[in-house]
Amino acid sequence: MTPTIKDVAKKANVSIATVSRILNNQQGYSLKTKERVIEAIKDLGYQPNAIARGLINKRTQTLGILFPDVSSMFSSDILKGIEEIAHTKGHSVVVCHTDSSKKRMTKYLQVLNEKRVDGIIFTSEVITEDYYKIIEEMDVPVVLLATQSYRFPLPYVKVDDKHAAYSAVSYLIEKGHRNIGMISGPIEDEIAGRPRVEGYKQALEEHGITFDEKKLVITSGFYYETGTGMLSRLLKQDESITAVFAASDELAVSAMSNAFEMGIHVPNELSIIGYDNLKISQMAIPPLTTLAQPLYEMGKLGAELLLDMLETGKAVESRIVPHHIVERKTVKAYE
Amino acid sequence: MTPTIKDVAKKANVSIATVSRILNNQQGYSLKTKERVIEAIKDLGYQPNAIARGLINKRTQTLGILFPDVSSMFSSDILKGIEEIAHTKGHSVVVCHTDSSKKRMTKYLQVLNEKRVDGIIFTSEVITEDYYKIIEEMDVPVVLLATQSYRFPLPYVKVDDKHAAYSAVSYLIEKGHRNIGMISGPIEDEIAGRPRVEGYKQALEEHGITFDEKKLVITSGFYYETGTGMLSRLLKQDESITAVFAASDELAVSAMSNAFEMGIHVPNELSIIGYDNLKISQMAIPPLTTLAQPLYEMGKLGAELLLDMLETGKAVESRIVPHHIVERKTVKAYE
DNA sequence: CTGAAAGCGCTTACAG
DNA sequence: CTGAAAGCGCTTACAG
Numbered sequence: 001m002t003p004t005i006k007d008v009a010k011k012a013n014v015s016i017a018t019v020s021r022i023l024n025n026q027q028g029y030s031l032k033t034k035e036r037v038i039e040a041i042k043d044l045g046y047q048p049n050a051i052a053r054g055l056i057n058k059r060t061q062t063l064g065i066l067f068p069d070v071s072s073m074f075s076s077d078i079l080k081g082i083e084e085i086a087h088t089k090g091h092s093v094v095v096c097h098t099d100s101s102k103k104r105m106t107k108y109l110q111v112l113n114e115k116r117v118d119g120i121i122f123t124s125e126v127i128t129e130d131y132y133k134i135i136e137e138m139d140v141p142v143v144l145l146a147t148q149s150y151r152f153p154l155p156y157v158k159v160d161d162k163h164a165a166y167s168a169v170s171y172l173i174e175k176g177h178r179n180i181g182m183i184s185g186p187i188e189d190e191i192a193g194r195p196r197v198e199g200y201k202q203a204l205e206e207h208g209i210t211f212d213e214k215k216l217v218i219t220s221g222f223y224y225e226t227g228t229g230m231l232s233r234l235l236k237q238d239e240s241i242t243a244v245f246a247a248s249d250e251l252a253v254s255a256m257s258n259a260f261e262m263g264i265h266v267p268n269e270l271s272i273i274g275y276d277n278l279k280i281s282q283m284a285i286p287p288l289t290t291l292a293q294p295l296y297e298m299g300k301l302g303a304e305l306l307l308d309m310l311e312t313g314k315a316v317e318s319r320i321v322p323h324h325i326v327e328r329k330t331v332k333a334y335e
Numbered sequence: 336m337t338p339t340i341k342d343v344a345k346k347a348n349v350s351i352a353t354v355s356r357i358l359n360n361q362q363g364y365s366l367k368t369k370e371r372v373i374e375a376i377k378d379l380g381y382q383p384n385a386i387a388r389g390l391i392n393k394r395t396q397t398l399g400i401l402f403p404d405v406s407s408m409f410s411s412d413i414l415k416g417i418e419e420i421a422h423t424k425g426h427s428v429v430v431c432h433t434d435s436s437k438k439r440m441t442k443y444l445q446v447l448n449e450k451r452v453d454g455i456i457f458t459s460e461v462i463t464e465d466y467y468k469i470i471e472e473m474d475v476p477v478v479l480l481a482t483q484s485y486r487f488p489l490p491y492v493k494v495d496d497k498h499a500a501y502s503a504v505s506y507l508i509e510k511g512h513r514n515i516g517m518i519s520g521p522i523e524d525e526i527a528g529r530p531r532v533e534g535y536k537q538a539l540e541e542h543g544i545t546f547d548e549k550k551l552v553i554t555s556g557f558y559y560e561t562g563t564g565m566l567s568r569l570l571k572q573d574e575s576i577t578a579v580f581a582a583s584d585e586l587a588v589s590a591m592s593n594a595f596e597m598g599i600h601v602p603n604e605l606s607i608i609g610y611d612n613l614k615i616s617q618m619a620i621p622p623l624t625t626l627a628q629p630l631y632e633m634g635k636l637g638a639e640l641l642l643d644m645l646e647t648g649k650a651v652e653s654r655i656v657p658h659h660i661v662e663r664k665t666v667k668a669y670e
Numbered sequence: 671c672t673g674a675a676a677g678c679g680c681t682t683a684c685a686g
Numbered sequence: 687c688t689g690a691a692a693g694c695g696c697t698t699a700c701a702g
Contacts, residue, residue, distance in 0.1 A: 002474070004679055015689045020681060028687060045472060050449040051389045052679035056694045060386060062429070062450075071415035071631075073408065073614070080406035083432045087439075092446060094397070094427045097418045104422075111427060114385040115397075137380060139337070224618055253618050260620045279408070283559055283588045285595045285620050296406075339695055350673045355697055363671060387695035391678045 081299020165199025227254025416634020500534025562589025621664035
C-alpha cells in the first residue's frame with residue numbers, strides 16, 4: 001500500500017500534525033524531529049496525497065484549459081506557453097477539446113467544476129450567456145485567450161486584430177502595392193473575422209485607396225481546407241490584384257497552393273502575407289511573410305494573469321499584446 | 336458557498352447516505368424520495384465534489400500524458416485522440432511537456448503520483464531505469480505511445496518503424512527509382528532512428544540494390560530545423576540520387592525547401608517521400624507523399640488500452656498499428 | 671427503504 | 687516544541 005502521513009508519523013514516533021508541519025515548511029518542531037521525519041519519509045518513499053490536500057485546502061493546483069481544437073497549430077503553441085508557466089508555479093493543466101460544440105463545452109465546464117480546478121482559460125471561443133452563467137456560479141478566476149467578450153467583464157489577452165490587420169496591409173502598401181486583395185475568415189466572427197476586414201479597409205483608406213468589394217473574398221473558416229480555391233475566386237473577381245492579405249496562415253498557405261496550381265509565382269507575380277506566424281509559415285515554400293501573434297507568450301501571460309488572480313483574489317486588467325511582421329519571402333516590392 | 340451533499344440532504348429531509356445513493360444510481364430509496372432529492376439538487380445547483388469522491392474511491396478519473404513537446408504537430412494529433420476517448424469515458428487529461436529533460440520528467444512523474452492519476456501514457460519517450468522504478472512504485476497502468484521498451488514489460492501502441500520504412504522505400508523502388516537517398520534521424524535512437532534505416536536497407540537489399548553509405552545522411556533530430564541543408568549535403572555526396580526517403584515529414588519539408596533553394600524541381604527532378612503524415616504534409620507545395628502513421632487513432636487506441644487495464648486490472652497486449660502510404664505529389668515515376 | 675457512523679488522508683486551530 | 691481532535695465532502699458497510 002502507498003504510505004500515508006500516518007505511516008510516516010508512526011515510523012518517526014511523532015503525531016501526524018508535526019509531519020504535516022514539516023511537510024509544509026511551517027514552524028513548530030525541533031531540528032531533531034525534523035530529521036527523524038525526513039528520514040521516515042525517505043524510507044517509506046512517502047508522497048503526499050494531493051487529493052486529500054485539495055479537499056481540505058480547497059485548492060487543487062490544477063487549471064482547466066478549453067480549446068475549440070487542441071490539435072491545431074494555433075492551440076498547441078498557446079498550450080505550450082500555458083503549460084510552461086503552470087508547471088513552474090506548481091500547477092497542472094487539464095486540456096479540453098470542445099470542438100466548438102455547445103454540448104461538449106457545457107459538459108467540460110461541469111467536469112472542471114466538479115474537479116474543482118483553481119481557474120479556467122478559454123481560448124478562441126465566444127463566451128455565450130449560458131457559459132458565462134456557469135462560470136459565474138463556479139466562482140473561479142477566468143481568463144480569455146485570443147478572444148474577448150464585449151458583454152461580460154472577463155479579462156483577456158490578445159492582439160488587437162483590427163490594428164494587426166491594419167499593420168499587415170499597410171506593410172503591403174509600403175511595398176508599393178495598391179491593388180490589394182483579402183481572403184477573410186467568416187465576417188460574422190466578431191473577434192477574428194470582421195475586425196481584420198476593418199483593419200484592411202482602414203489601411204486602404206488612410207493611404208487613399210478606395211475599398212473595392214471585388215477585392216474581398218470571405219471563407220467559412222480560418223483553416224487550410226476552408227481556403228481551397230479562394231485565391232482563384234478572388235483573382236477572377238479582380239485580376240489587377242498584386243498582393244493578398246490572408247486572415248490566417250493556413251488560409252495563406254492554401255492560397256499559395258492555389259497559386260501554385262494556377263502557375264502563378266509567389267512572390268514574383270503575386271505577394272502574399274499571412275496572419276498568426278504558425279510553424280507552417282516558416283516551412284512554406286517559399287517561407288511565408290506573416291503578421292505574427294506571439295502565441296507562446298500569450299499562453300504564458302494568460303496563465304500568469306490567471307495565477308495572479310488566484311493569489312491576490314483581485315481582478316486583473318486585460319492585455320493587448322504586441323503584434324509584429326515577420327518578413328520572409330512571399331512579399332515582393334511592387335514596382 | 337458551493338452547496339455540499341449535506342445541504343442537499345437537509346433540503347430534501349433525508350440523510351446524506353440516501354443522497355449519495357441516488358447520486359450514484361444505487362438502489363435503496365423510494366421513487367418519492369428520489370424525486371425530492373433531485374428537486375433539491377436542482378434548486379441548489381449542487382454539483383458533487385470530485386475531489387472528495389476521489390479521496391474515498393481512490394479513483395480520480397484523470398489520466399496523465401507525457402510529451403517531449405506538447406506543441407509539435409506530432410504530439411497534438413495524438414493528444415486529440417487520447418482526449419477524445421478519455422472524454423467519452425469520463426476521464427480528464429493532464430498534459431505534461433517534459434522537453435525531454437530528465438529533471439522535468441521526474442518532477443512530472445512525482446506530480447502525477449501525488450495527484451493520484453488513474454493511469455499514465457508516455458509518448459515518444461525512452462523509458463529509462465529511473466523512470467521505470469518510479470512508475471513501478473506508483474502502481475498505476477501505463478501505456479507507451481509511438482515508442483516501446485525492450486527492457487521493461489510495458490504495453491505499447493506503435494507502427495512497426497522498420498517495416499514502415501521498408502514500405503516507403505519499396506514504394507520508391509516500385510516507381511522505378513534505384514538511386515535512393517535517405518535523410519535519417521539520429522541513429523542512436525533505437526525507436527525511430529535505427530529501425531528506419533534498417534527498413535531502408537532491407538528494401539534496397541531485397542530489390543537487389545546495394546546499400547551505399549554516400550546515399551545516407553544523418554541528422555540530429557526529426558525537426559524541420561535539424562533538416563536544414565541536409566539535402567544539399569546528401570546530393571553532394573552522391574549526385575545520382577533520384578529519390579529521397581526522409582525519416583519524418585518535417586525533415587521531408589525541410590528537404591523540399593532545400594531543393595527549392597537549389598532550384599531542383601520536386602518531383603520532376605527529385606522525388607521525396609516523408610514519414611508521419613502530419614498536417615504540413617498536405618499543406619506542402621506540392622503536397623507531400625508520405626508514409627502515414629495513424630496518429631489520431633494511435634492516441635485513441637492508447638487511451639482505450641489504458642482504460643481497459645484500469646477496468647479489468649489486467650495487463651494488455653501491445654499493438655502494432657497499420658501504416659500506409661498517402662500518395663500525393665512529390666513522388667514521380669522514374670523512367 | 672433509510673440513517674448513524676466510520677473513514678478516505680490530509681490541515682489547522684486549540685491546548686498544553 | 688508537540689499532540690488530540692475536528693473537519694474538508696464524500697462513500698459504504700452495518701443496523702434497523
